Amino acid sequence: SQQGEEDPQALSIQEGENATMNCSYKTSINNLQWYRQNSGRGLVHLILIRSNEREKHSGRLRVTLDTSKKSSSLLITASRAADTASYFCATDGPYKYIFGTGTRLKVLA
Amino acid sequence: NAGVTQTPKFQVLKTGQSMTLQCAQDMNHEYMSWYRQDPGMGLRLIHYSVGAGITDQGEVPNGYNVSRSTTEDFPLRLLSAAPSQTSVYFCASSLVGGTMPQHFGDGTRLSIL
Numbered sequence: 001s002q003q004g005e006e007d008p009q010a011l012s013i014q015e016g017e018n019a020t021m022n023c024s025y026k027t028s029i030n031n032l033q034w035y036r037q038n039s040g041r042g043l044v045h046l047i048l049i050r051s052n053e054r055e056k057h058s059g060r061l062r063v064t065l066d067t068s069k070k071s072s073s074l075l076i077t078a079s080r081a082a083d084t085a086s087y088f089c090a091t092d093g094p095y096k097y098i099f100g101t102g103t104r105l106k107v108l109a
Numbered sequence: 110n111a112g113v114t115q116t117p118k119f120q121v122l123k124t125g126q127s128m129t130l131q132c133a134q135d136m137n138h139e140y141m142s143w144y145r146q147d148p149g150m151g152l153r154l155i156h157y158s159v160g161a162g163i164t165d166q167g168e169v170p171n172g173y174n175v176s177r178s179t180t181e182d183f184p185l186r187l188l189s190a191a192p193s194q195t196s197v198y199f200c201a202s203s204l205v206g207g208t209m210p211q212h213f214g215d216g217t218r219l220s221i222l
Contacts, residue, residue: 030207035211042215042216096206
């Protein structure tokens with residue numbers, strides 16, 4: 001069964017706008033990761049946030065984590081056409097990673 | 110170039126045939142894993158390994174076999190292919206399982222007729 005559920009399933013925005021996607025999970029975690037997948041390619045790691053962190057930044061990416069609500073959000077600021085991809089959250093388990101079903105982001109030029 | 114290499118990139122099989130999907134990494138990662146990705150299902154873990162000689166089952170292991178004789182290689186075997194195994198298969202590795210970012214190969218697109 002899937003641990004993470006991303007919301008929305010699909011998102012379409014104009015270039016320059018911000019994109020926000022959310023991930024909810026079911027059990028307690030040690031860390032949560034976000035990955036990007038371009039069409040026809042493997043996943044690429046974006047950012048890892050540990051359970052004792054509330055917010056983390058990497059370039060145009062901002063990730064928040066609320067362990068009390070078992071949820072995380074990924075914000076992409078000033079989006080570009082190259083940000084068009086699917087985005088997945090992944091939570092840790094004993095020697096395992098558990099992925100959500102992903103958000104498909106389309107950035108229109 | 111350092112990374113995870115998967116071969117082949119595409120494969121078509123007939124029901125009942127067997128084959129091996131190859132995965133190799135050159136980053137000296139202890140942890141390696143296999144996933145399948147189906148539309149609307151995200152990635153589901155098939156098998157994983159925390160080091161040479163050690164493998165374990167993931168969420169959907171039935172119909173698949175793995176072995177880990179070296180740190181670098183982690184092949185996935187389909188014993189008797191079934192149409193339900195039509196999917197995109199990804200291999201990934203990380204320094205330590207569960208706590209570190211994973212590096213993914215570009216996938217093998219497998220069709221079972």
